[in-house]
Amino acid sequence: xxxxDKPYRFPDARGHFxxxxxxxxxxxxxxxxxxxNAAYEACRNNPAxxxxxxYELKHxxxxxxxxxxxxxxxDALGGAQIYLKREDLNHTGAHKVNNCIGxxxxxxxxxKPRVIAETGxxxxxxxxxxxxxxxxxxxxxxxxAEDVKRQAAxxxxxxxxxxxxxxxxxxxxxLKDALNEAMRDWVTNIHNTFYIIGTVAGPHPYPMMVRDxxxxxxxxxxxxxxxxxxxxxxCVIACVGGGSNAMGIFHxxxxxxxxxxxxxxxxxxxxxxxRHAASLTGGTPGVLHGNRTYLLQSDxxxxxxTHSISAGLDYPGVGPEHAWLKDSDRAEYVGVxxxxxxxxxxxxxxxxxxxxxLESSHALAYAAKLAPTxxxxxxxxxxxxxxxxxxxxxxxxxxGIQF
Amino acid sequence: xxxxxxxxxxxxxxxxxxxxxxxxxxxxxxxxxxxxxHALVDGGADIIELGVPFSDPMADGPTIxxxxxxxxxxxxxxxxxxxxxxxxxxxxSDTPVVLMGYANPIEAMGVDRFxxxxxxxxxxxxxVVDYPPEECExxxxxxxxGGMDPIFLLAxxxxxxxxxxxxxxxxxxxxxxxxxxxxxxxxxxxxxxxxRMPQIRQGVGMPVGVGFGxxxxxxxxxxxxxxxxxxxxxxIIEEIENSPRDQAVARVKNFVEGVRAALDQIQxxxx
Numbered sequence: 001x002x003x004x005d006k007p008y009r010f011p012d013a014r015g016h017f018x019x020x021x022x023x024x025x026x027x028x029x030x031x032x033x034x035x036x037n038a039a040y041e042a043c044r045n046n047p048a049x050x051x052x053x054x055y056e057l058k059h060x061x062x063x064x065x066x067x068x069x070x071x072x073x074x075d076a077l078g079g080a081q082i083y084l085k086r087e088d089l090n091h092t093g094a095h096k097v098n099n100c101i102g103x104x105x106x107x108x109x110x111x112k113p114r115v116i117a118e119t120g121x122x123x124x125x126x127x128x129x130x131x132x133x134x135x136x137x138x139x140x141x142x143x144x145a146e147d148v149k150r151q152a153a154x155x156x157x158x159x160x161x162x163x164x165x166x167x168x169x170x171x172x173x174x175l176k177d178a179l180n181e182a183m184r185d186w187v188t189n190i191h192n193t194f195y196i197i198g199t200v201a202g203p204h205p206y207p208m209m210v211r212d213x214x215x216x217x218x219x220x221x222x223x224x225x226x227x228x229x230x231x232x233x234x235c236v237i238a239c240v241g242g243g244s245n246a247m248g249i250f251h252x253x254x255x256x257x258x259x260x261x262x263x264x265x266x267x268x269x270x271x272x273x274x275r276h277a278a279s280l281t282g283g284t285p286g287v288l289h290g291n292r293t294y295l296l297q298s299d300x301x302x303x304x305x306t307h308s309i310s311a312g313l314d315y316p317g318v319g320p321e322h323a324w325l326k327d328s329d330r331a332e333y334v335g336v337x338x339x340x341x342x343x344x345x346x347x348x349x350x351x352x353x354x355x356x357x358l359e360s361s362h363a364l365a366y367a368a369k370l371a372p373t374x375x376x377x378x379x380x381x382x383x384x385x386x387x388x389x390x391x392x393x394x395x396x397x398x399x400g401i402q403f
Numbered sequence: 404x405x406x407x408x409x410x411x412x413x414x415x416x417x418x419x420x421x422x423x424x425x426x427x428x429x430x431x432x433x434x435x436x437x438x439x440x441h442a443l444v445d446g447g448a449d450i451i452e453l454g455v456p457f458s459d460p461m462a463d464g465p466t467i468x469x470x471x472x473x474x475x476x477x478x479x480x481x482x483x484x485x486x487x488x489x490x491x492x493x494x495x496s497d498t499p500v501v502l503m504g505y506a507n508p509i510e511a512m513g514v515d516r517f518x519x520x521x522x523x524x525x526x527x528x529x530x531v532v533d534y535p536p537e538e539c540e541x542x543x544x545x546x547x548x549g550g551m552d553p554i555f556l557l558a559x560x561x562x563x564x565x566x567x568x569x570x571x572x573x574x575x576x577x578x579x580x581x582x583x584x585x586x587x588x589x590x591x592x593x594x595x596x597x598x599r600m601p602q603i604r605q606g607v608g609m610p611v612g613v614g615f616g617x618x619x620x621x622x623x624x625x626x627x628x629x630x631x632x633x634x635x636x637x638x639i640i641e642e643i644e645n646s647p648r649d650q651a652v653a654r655v656k657n658f659v660e661g662v663r664a665a666l667d668q669i670q671x672x673x674x
Contacts, residue, residue: 014537024506024533026462027556028580030565170468171458180461180468187462190560287506287533288459300480301511302458 008254010324015204015291017324023203024287029183032190037205039110044212049105056101057216060134061091063098064220067228067381072351079371080378083233084354085221085249087385094357094386095217095245096127100196102213104131107194114138114193118182120147120175121311121390122154124198129163139163142181144174147311154390172305175315179289199242200319203290207319214248221381222252233381235260235370239362240333241277241313243322245385251321254330263322264366266308267335277306279318280326280333293320309338309394310358312386336365342398344368345388357386358394406499406527407552407575410449411610411631420627420666420673421576422447423612424659425503425636427454427470428487429479431643431651437490439643442656444498447663452530452634455484455504462532466637469644481508481517485524492525499527501554501575506533514542518549528552528575536565536572543572556580557603557611559595566606576610576632579603581617591616593625600629600673620665627666629673635662 010017023033043049057063066089070082087095107115115137119125125141132139141158145167148155158165171177186195200207200214218236225232236253238246240263250261268276276282279294286295288303296304296316308314325331336344341358344365348356356364360383367382374380388395396403404412414421424443428436440451456474460467481504488500502521509517509531521529528551534542536555543553552575557566559582569577581596596613604611613626614634623633639655646654 022538023535024538025535026532026580027535027561027565027569028462028558030535031558031560031562170465171472176459180459183461184464284511286510289461290533295507297507297511299511300482301508302475302480303507304458 010321011204011208015208017321018327019285020292020320020323021204021207022292023290024292025203025290026187028187029203032186033203033205035110040106040205040209043106043109049109053102053105056105057098061097061101062089063216064224065089067221067224069228070352073347074371076351077368077371079376080234080374080380081376082367082371083225083228083379083381084384085217085381087217087245087383088354088356088360088387092127092130093389094123094127095214095248096124096198097130098216098248099198099210099213099244100124100127100131103194103196103209104135104137107137107196108135110194112192112194114140114189115196116140116142116182116185116193117196117198118142118175118178119198120144120178120314122147122151122158123312123386123390125163125165126154126157126161128196128198129158129161132163133161140185141165142168142178142185144172144178145169146173147175147178151311176303199244200247200321201242201289201291201293201317207291207321210244211247211251211321214244215251217245217248217383218250218252221249222256225381229379231379232256232259233379234258235262235380236383237262237264237363237367237380238383239264239313239359239385240280240318240322241266241310241315241359242317243319245383247319247321249383250325250331261325261331262366263331263333264362265333265335266310266313266362267337268307268309270337271335275307276335277308277314277316278335279316280322281335285323288317291320293317293323294326309341310362312357312359313362334366336362336369340365342395345395354384355388356384357388358391360385405550405552405575406497407450410499411576414449418671420630420669421449421610421612421632422659422663422666423450423452423632423634424448424639425452425454425634426639426643427456427467427474428484429456429474429477430470430640431473431648433477433479433483433487435651436487438652439655440491441495442652443659444495446656446659448498448659450499450501450632452501452503452636453484453488455481455502455508457505457508460505464637466640470640481512485520485526488524488526500525501528501530502526503530504532506531514545518545518551522549522551526551528554530554530556530578532556536568540572547574554578559599563606566603570607570609573607574609576612577603577607578634579611579613579630580615581613581626582615591622596626597629597674604631604673620661623662624665624668627669631673633662633666
């Protein structure tokens with residue numbers, strides 16, 4: 001096993017996290033990525049830019065998000081104490097908006113009046129449409145035709161916010177196809193267009209840039225946990241699809257000794273069933289969407305279709321930094337099934353009066369497994385990355401209810 | 404000397420341009436791929452670019468993506484593509500075959516195994532769309548050691564420095580992408596290509612093929628005025644798509660003949 005360097009300093013100048021990450025794109029995109037890289041370097045070293053980012057997070061998003069001690073849930077489990085980082089209370093209802101504001105500000109710095117995005121369930125699309133409205137930018141969101149049908153409410157939300165939603169009919173007509181189509185738009189309209197990628201994947205500098213914008217989550221926790229509990233947590237737990245909420249809460253904790261970092265993947269109908277979305281625990285390394293990372297693929301290197309009850313985790317790859325944290329043993333990766341996530345969803349509703357997103361319910365489900373095995377003075381910090389309003393339809397359907 | 408170099412030398416000696424058509428292996432059916440390759444040669448192709456289908460062809464437009472999807476539905480894989488090249492080599496030992504595709508199927512096979520298998524099958528070069536020079540130094544070295552050419556793309560936006568980098572790591576020829584966007588895109592700016600070509604050709608010191616956006620004999624001729632080679636992909640895929648299965652081979656040959664005739668009207672070296 002390789003070990004992560006201390007202090008942790010990844011990626012390298014070309015975007016590599018050990019063997020992962022990098023810039024695996026056609027030549028036509030290289031100049032655009034070089035331009036973005038230079039612009040992002042300038043922005044993150046510019047105090048005025050960072051001050052504006054922080055101002056927007058405070059006054060528009062409502063940060064810092066609180067940490068909540070889920071006492072009834074902890075008592076019911078009878079073990080470690082569960083604390084929730086309340087990203088569900090952000091404007092637009094999830095962590096996604098942190099990154100969208102950051103990238104929209106970079107787009108504005110670069111003088112690009114048009115932003116595009118890919119979306120699966122529609123959360124990143126809604127967050128992008130929101131910030132595009134906020135900054136007066138033209139917005140086009142690519143969404144798989146299947147997802148457009150399944151997520152009508154989010155499609156309408158994006159339209160209300162002034163975005164154009166383009167249904168993608170190619171391939172499996174889901175998230176990965178929307179991503180392919182957004183890349184095609186970008187390569188064609190590079191002169192006026194900024195591509196806001198929603199997760200810590202894609203070619204460098206995206207995995208690093210998205211991580212940096214999401215790291216506000218973990219930075220706040222570093223301050224809030226000692227205030228609330230007198231110390232840092234024993235474990236930080238987050239769900240992993242592409243991995244942006246997990247990377248955001250993990251990254252500031254990488255150099256904090258004694259804190260276990262646990263990423264929870266979607267096992268769907270079970271890892272053995274083959275119908276899951278667990279790239280790290282069920283996949284192998286390969287190259288997709290501009291980076292080298294763990295992928296769900298066939299023996300001859302074709303990307304295979306994934307399954308999860310949570311559309312936000314339904315992606316065949318994962319951010320390259322997670323691949324590196326896995327190989328270097330700094331983070332652990334596990335999974336829970338659709339059924340386990342649903343049970344955790346209902347438990348949080350009943351015990352704490354919080355309706356979590358199905359994505360976040362995966363992290364809650366693993367915390368519920370882990371807590372009873374640990375003494376009551378141990379602390380689990382769970383990233384409650386989003387709220388579940390968007391999932392009413394899916395959960396109701398599972399219970400045999402039609403609206 | 405490699406088959407690719409031999410082809411360009413003899414074309415240059417006679418003042419002709421290389422015609423490089425593209426088809427996707429396994430489209431519309433695996434059993435038609437080798438007959439289509441022979442038809443391309445009979446119609447006047449000098450080099451064949453053979454697409455290796457991939458589930459997520461990010462740099463391609465809808466036409467080539469559809470070809471990829473059809474090929475995958477037909478059970479095509481990198482291993483089977485190499486078997487088709489072997490079949491083609493049974494009766495053609497002169498026409499270079501360049502595989503064009505994406506990194507993941509190659510990495511899934513393993514670079515060393517791929518290089519050995521491709522060399523044995525009679526492949527002459529590989530263009531891996533999502534392997535820019537900085538990410539594939541080892542791959543390019545292995546390919547060259549196996550007697551094959553690593554072919555790279557250059558774009559209208561490529562800087563002087565990148566042109567030099569590509570020239571160092573690449574061999575065989577350079578594929579110049581004539582417009583921004585993906586394969587099969589619309590408007591091709593001839594003046595733009597003509598203005599850029601002398602700098603690119605001089606910068607790389609090897610033949611330059613131009614592709615993306617060339618749709619007929621006339622656009623091929625105009626590009627041929629300024630380039631060493633003309634690459635046509637999406638337009639041929641459309642010909643295959645729009646033909647009844649039993650006529651696809653004949654219609655592709657006919658289309659390629661038209662382009663060949665137009666290219667052969669060009670007099671002298673590229674301007």
